[in-house]
Amino acid sequence: MQIYRAHALVCRGTGCSSHKAEEIFNELERQLQDKKLTNEVKVVTAGCLGLCKSGPNLVIYPEGAIYSGLQVEDVEEIVTEHLLKGRIVKRLLFGDTEADAGIKSLDDVGFFKRQKRIALRNCGVINPESIDEYLAFDGYKALTKVLTEMEPAEVIDVLKKSQLRGRGGAGFPTGTKWEFAAKAESKQKYVCCNADEGDPGAFMDRSILEGDPHSLVEAMAIAGYAVGADKGFIYIRAEYPIAVKRLRLAIEQAKEYGLLGENILNTGFNFDLEIRLGAGAFVCGEETALLTSIEGKRGEPRPRPPFPAVKGLWGQPTLLNNVETYANVPPIILNGPDWFTQIGTERSKGTKVFAVGGNINNTGLVEIPMGTTLREVIYEIGGGIPNGKEFKAAQTGGPSGGCIPASHIDTPIDYDTLVELGAMMGSGGLIIMDEDTCMVDIARFFLEFTVDESCGKCPPCRIGTKRMLEILSRITEGRGEEGDIEKLETLAKNIKAAALCGLGQTAPNPVLSTLRYFRDEYEAHVRDKKCPAGACKSLLDYVIDAEICKSCGICAKNCPVDAIEGEKKKGPFVIIQEKCIKCGTCVEKCPFDAISAS
Amino acid sequence: MKSIAELEEIRKRTLEEIGLRKNKNSFRIVVGMATCGIAAGARPVMQAFVEELKKRNLHDVQVTMTGCIGVCRLEPIVEVISPDGSKVTYVEMNPEKAVRVVAEHIVNGRVCRDLTIGEAEGVK
Numbered sequence: 001m002q003i004y005r006a007h008a009l010v011c012r013g014t015g016c017s018s019h020k021a022e023e024i025f026n027e028l029e030r031q032l033q034d035k036k037l038t039n040e041v042k043v044v045t046a047g048c049l050g051l052c053k054s055g056p057n058l059v060i061y062p063e064g065a066i067y068s069g070l071q072v073e074d075v076e077e078i079v080t081e082h083l084l085k086g087r088i089v090k091r092l093l094f095g096d097t098e099a100d101a102g103i104k105s106l107d108d109v110g111f112f113k114r115q116k117r118i119a120l121r122n123c124g125v126i127n128p129e130s131i132d133e134y135l136a137f138d139g140y141k142a143l144t145k146v147l148t149e150m151e152p153a154e155v156i157d158v159l160k161k162s163q164l165r166g167r168g169g170a171g172f173p174t175g176t177k178w179e180f181a182a183k184a185e186s187k188q189k190y191v192c193c194n195a196d197e198g199d200p201g202a203f204m205d206r207s208i209l210e211g212d213p214h215s216l217v218e219a220m221a222i223a224g225y226a227v228g229a230d231k232g233f234i235y236i237r238a239e240y241p242i243a244v245k246r247l248r249l250a251i252e253q254a255k256e257y258g259l260l261g262e263n264i265l266n267t268g269f270n271f272d273l274e275i276r277l278g279a280g281a282f283v284c285g286e287e288t289a290l291l292t293s294i295e296g297k298r299g300e301p302r303p304r305p306p307f308p309a310v311k312g313l314w315g316q317p318t319l320l321n322n323v324e325t326y327a328n329v330p331p332i333i334l335n336g337p338d339w340f341t342q343i344g345t346e347r348s349k350g351t352k353v354f355a356v357g358g359n360i361n362n363t364g365l366v367e368i369p370m371g372t373t374l375r376e377v378i379y380e381i382g383g384g385i386p387n388g389k390e391f392k393a394a395q396t397g398g399p400s401g402g403c404i405p406a407s408h409i410d411t412p413i414d415y416d417t418l419v420e421l422g423a424m425m426g427s428g429g430l431i432i433m434d435e436d437t438c439m440v441d442i443a444r445f446f447l448e449f450t451v452d453e454s455c456g457k458c459p460p461c462r463i464g465t466k467r468m469l470e471i472l473s474r475i476t477e478g479r480g481e482e483g484d485i486e487k488l489e490t491l492a493k494n495i496k497a498a499a500l501c502g503l504g505q506t507a508p509n510p511v512l513s514t515l516r517y518f519r520d521e522y523e524a525h526v527r528d529k530k531c532p533a534g535a536c537k538s539l540l541d542y543v544i545d546a547e548i549c550k551s552c553g554i555c556a557k558n559c560p561v562d563a564i565e566g567e568k569k570k571g572p573f574v575i576i577q578e579k580c581i582k583c584g585t586c587v588e589k590c591p592f593d594a595i596s597a598s
Numbered sequence: 599m600k601s602i603a604e605l606e607e608i609r610k611r612t613l614e615e616i617g618l619r620k621n622k623n624s625f626r627i628v629v630g631m632a633t634c635g636i637a638a639g640a641r642p643v644m645q646a647f648v649e650e651l652k653k654r655n656l657h658d659v660q661v662t663m664t665g666c667i668g669v670c671r672l673e674p675i676v677e678v679i680s681p682d683g684s685k686v687t688y689v690e691m692n693p694e695k696a697v698r699v700v701a702e703h704i705v706n707g708r709v710c711r712d713l714t715i716g717e718a719e720g721v722k
Contacts, residue, residue, distance in 0.1 A: 002615070003614070003615065003648070003651070003652045003657060004615075005644075005648050005660075005661045005662075006662075007616065007619055009619075040645075040648065061619045062626070062660040062662055063662060084631070085631045085632060085633075085636070085663065085665065086628075086629070086630075086631040086632075086663020086664050086665060087632070087663075087664070087665045125619055126616070126619075130612075132608050132611075132612040133612055135605060135608050135609045135612060136608075136609050136610075136612035136613040136615075136616055137613075138609075139609075140605060141609075144602055144605070257599070257600045257605070258599025258600050259600075261599075263599075265601070265602055266599075266601065266602075
């Protein structure tokens with residue numbers, strides 16, 4: 001057995017892969033060969049650390065030094081300085097790591113210090129393509145324990161006591177769901193996983209699948225045992241090629257080790273897993289549509305009840321959970337429900353993974369205990385808002401959720417507080433918006449998404465959201481009419497009441513929640529034809545400041561529609577508003593910053 | 599198909615290989631590997647540590663490197679940091695001394711006084 005004195009973990013999740021992680025990996029191996037260090041330093045493929053904005057990332061153990069934003073040329077320096085001479089290359093370290101020669105573990109870095117990684121426990125720490133490394137970090141111990149020491153009912157009991165709630169959106173108690181599926185009587189039952197992560201900006205599930213695919217395989221086998229199913233399906237979107245590849249590999253490895261298939265661990269329990277690829281339709285993230293799609297039909301929802309736990313896949317009882325929910329199961333089995341209930345708030349236990357994006361410095365993935373405030377997420381973990389801007393609002397739950405305004409920044413985040421605020425946990429997309437964001441435009445953006453993704457089965461969603469989008473577009477273009485806001489409210493109410501599936505019923509949420517907190521912005525658009533945030537282009541007037549203008553004529557020369565008039569060196573130029581198409585070219589071109597939008 | 603015992607075996611073996619990503623409370627051996635250290639022979643010293651630890655199955659001991667401490671004339675310098683944070687500095691090391699440090703200090707908890715910086719500098 002080869003023991004290495006250092007391990008270099010190259011993050012090869014989707015984020016870092018798109019930033020040349022593979023080239024870095026190859027260069028690292030080449031440099032180590034060059035310096036004859038291949039016997040001392042091990043290069044490992046790892047999953048996502050969550051520091052996606054700073055990628056590609058490389059972590060070197062035992063120091064736990066995080067190098068980020070690497071270029072291929074930097075690799076040589078790291079190998080010569082750090083791995084050969086032992087001097088950490090400070091200029092390449094991730095922002096707030098002040099790693100010196102002292103012990104430095106990931107937990108000491110500000111970005112990780114406030115986090116509690118349960119679902120992401122192995123992401124970025126083990127090689128996701130190696131079942132042995134998963135085993136070493138307590139992998140498949142929970143499955144072994146369940147199969148050899150526990151009755152199915154005991155497993156469900158542990159989950160119920162842990163008070164784990166579904167991490168996919170609505171937060172239904174997981175143990176109760178398992179109990180329903182277990183109690184349903186049938187010869188054939190199924191266990192399914194929803195890995196069809198469709199919210200714009202959300203990538204929690206992808207990172208778990210890429211960084212720790214075995215945790216899902218293990219949890220689904222546990223679920224199969226608990227509810228009495230011998231067949232499982234993972235529904236994953238084809239747009240996640242790395243995740244699909246690693247999941248396939250994980251399933252193969254598990255079969256090879258006898259952890260999937262027939263007579264698992266000689267206990268007589270059979271469980272088989274299959275992957276189903278989705279084409280990336282948002283509606284297939286809705287549970288009934290997802291199951292319909294697995295059956296090979298067009299992905300359209302159907303009314304509930306009957307719920308999938310009673311009548312799901314091919315009419316049989318089916319347990320369906322989200323990736324992150326499953327990822328929580330093995331640690332709960334191993335550490336017991338009491339350990340889990342210590343984390344979190346009164347009614348929301350454990351942690352939640354958020355994909356933090358938008359106007360924030362550390363764009364990426366964080367896992368925080370329930371009850372952490374938005375302020376901690378933004379300022380202590382997220383590194384604050386770029387360019388010294390003010391925080392305005394955060395959108396949670398994607399197109400089904402709502403916004404949390406700055407006035408509620410100190411609210412502890414859990415399932416119930418978010419619902420009270422008119423938002424929702426959702427799958428965990430967290431989009432941070434600064435003062436320059438127009439809330440009407442944000443609502444319009446999400447509605448555009450829903451209209452695009454509506455499956456068209458029920459009229460409230462198909463037609464209703466379309467009408468809402470038309471009104472919103474009108475408002476942001478300065479053609480809003482008196483009464484538009486009220487029309488939006490009526491439509492929203494009707495769609496919520498009448499749409500067929502959860503996605504349709506929640507589609508008006510972005511409008512309702514922005515109306516709740518930012519009604520004045522809507523009114524400013526409609527009545528004064530002004531966008532207070534200065535984001536809606538149609539409502540802006542580009543003006544040349546006569547005092548600053550040197551009448552050089554560069555703006556007029558570059559204007560694509562000849563909307564700027566004036567004569568060189570003879571007094572300031574003027575923009576003819578009727579002709580102006582608000583493209584912003586003149587602002588960029590003016591050498592004296594004399595043109596601005598207001 | 600693997601049995602539960604076999605899985606446990608794989609678990610143990612792999613953990614030994616990758617344990618340094620996990621262990622935080624263990625001895626840490628820091629070898630000075632700046633130009634002065636390398637010129638004085640720090641590389642064979644470090645390799646001797648790695649080899650000896652491997653031989654003795656001491657997989658939770660970390661071997662890391664550091665830069666120049668400033669006492670270049672006493673290189674190769676090796677610091678052994680205990681789990682409790684206390685630090686012993688060994689100077690003018692060579693591979694044989696490294697083997698001794700592992701046997702006496704790491705395994706048996708007895709500091710090799712004669713190899714320490716205090717001894718070399720005559721501080722009693």
